[in-house]
Amino acid sequence: MTKTLPPGQIETKKWPILHEGDVYQFDEETWRFKLFGEVEQEVTLTYKEVMALPKVVNTVDMHCVTTCSKFDTTFEGIPFRELMKLVNLKPNVRYVRIYGYLNGDPFGYSANLPLEALQGDDALFVYRWKDAENDWQDISPKHGYPLRFIPPAQFYLWKGSKWASGIEFMTENNPGYWEVRGYHMNGNPFKEERFADRNNLPSGYGGADEWKDL
Template sequence: MSKQLPPGQFETEKWPILHEGDVYLFDEATWNFRLFGDVKEEVSLSYEEVMRLPKTISTVDMHCVTTWSKFDTTFEGIAFREFLRFVELHPDVKYVKIYGYLNGDRFGYSANLPLDALMGDDALFVYRWKDKHHDWQDISPKHGYPLRFIPPATFYLWKGAKWASGIRFMKKDEPGYWEERGYSMTANPFKEERFAESVSKFRFW
């Protein structure tokens, strides 16, 4: 789907900054990444443990529900699938929630996603990026440092999470932060799945 502009979108070469709440200030001593939910045993990983995981470099397209799309941003990060090595899932787990900090609450932000859509190189917890105008650099605090989840291009960007803090594994789908506020549970930009019902205000990451 690279280079395909979804309906209602415009192309930009900039990476706009939009987010809900305060910018999270990273503290390695207190930060950890939690894997929980429908798993045999919950796991918490330190920043050092997360950063020792195998790395993936992938060039992706981003589509924000505020109508901008940015093509060909290259990210380095940890593929979602790498975290599955740490947990034994209960039978029939088909969904996840990706969590991120919001106003000091490590689980204040969340987005729901189907598990089977996250097994490729395009579902990444990223920490650095580049494009044709920028060489490699760490993502900034406003972009989600130290770890930001970037979803596949078949989802609007709100299905990612800045300041990512954990994954909850689920047998049944349930709404995340913006889904609870009337936005689409599935959020496919190529089908313009923006809203579950009429919402008058755009405010997305």
């Protein structure tokens, strides 16, 4: 089936690496995943508890704001909706921030997303992958091991937090790490929602030459 590239994107066959800060070194003894915010009671999970949740396999397309797109990567992971089942949401929750480690801080990185868009098999906390050139393997530390969020294809990949550490449930659409630095609040690649202000590029923005192949 012919794939459609979003405007301004270039197809890549490999899964490039681009991230902010240091690569997190996983320690199962200290690693925790927190569900908090507008919930009746916060929940904190160990790695074993997270990995015991129901899992799915799904093939997705990924689009990075730096202009690269990779089609047809297959992931195994835990659907967002399975984690959401573990908490009772307060009224009017419409958004989330998904957190990840940044330079040792488990909540140093975050990305905001609408809750409604995350209920399918294409919103996954992933831990292994394959594609046409690679058999099943764990995601590498540089790709976000032990757990990385992969958003639906209607969002740029900066919305997919590496080294995922928690979900904050919100009634307001509060910005995440890159959004407060000038990136678009929605981040739809098919609408080229890269920046809040197209005439004022955020600090740290780079093009496809910043990608590093796996």
